Amino acid sequence: MKIVKWILIVLVAYVGIVVLFESLLGVIQPANESTLVITTADPDGTAHDRVLSRIESGGTLYVAANHWPRAWYRRALETPRVEVTLDGERGAYRAVPISGAEYERVNTEHALPLPFRVLTGFPPRPILRLDPDPAQG
Numbered sequence: 001m002k003i004v005k006w007i008l009i010v011l012v013a014y015v016g017i018v019v020l021f022e023s024l025l026g027v028i029q030p031a032n033e034s035t036l037v038i039t040t041a042d043p044d045g046t047a048h049d050r051v052l053s054r055i056e057s058g059g060t061l062y063v064a065a066n067h068w069p070r071a072w073y074r075r076a077l078e079t080p081r082v083e084v085t086l087d088g089e090r091g092a093y094r095a096v097p098i099s100g101a102e103y104e105r106v107n108t109e110h111a112l113p114l115p116f117r118v119l120t121g122f123p124p125r126p127i128l129r130l131d132p133d134p135a136q137g
Helices: 002-028 071-078 100-109 114-119
Strands: 035-041 047-057 060-064 081-086 089-097 127-132
Touching: 002 114, 035 060, 035 071, 047 071, 047 100, 071 089, 100 127
Parallel strands: none
Antiparallel strands: 035 047, 035 081, 047 060, 060 127, 081 089, 089 127
16 A cells, blocks of 8 residues: 555656646747747737747758646647747748658657656657748748
């Protein structure tokens, strides 16, 4: 019975660490040369900005949902026309979910380190390709 108690304590502590880490990242939204800002919209048109790590592979721009909070990702799936601010320039893009060989290639090229995955609670990692959308301009 004592071992079950310790396992529960460790599990609760781990969940607390993940929640704290994810909450801090959501509030702070650290931005640097390896990030971009994606603007997604609710169905009613309300815009939301989120700082994300940018992934570049084969000359193509991608973003991944590396955390459990992912409202931006759900909005991008519902309304794939998004705005992206990259290196100070804003542009229109279309968010396209990837799978299969493309997903495996991008995910492998830009694998997340184990300590980061531990701190974020091992969330699934869907990836979106950001295709320039000149028609949206």
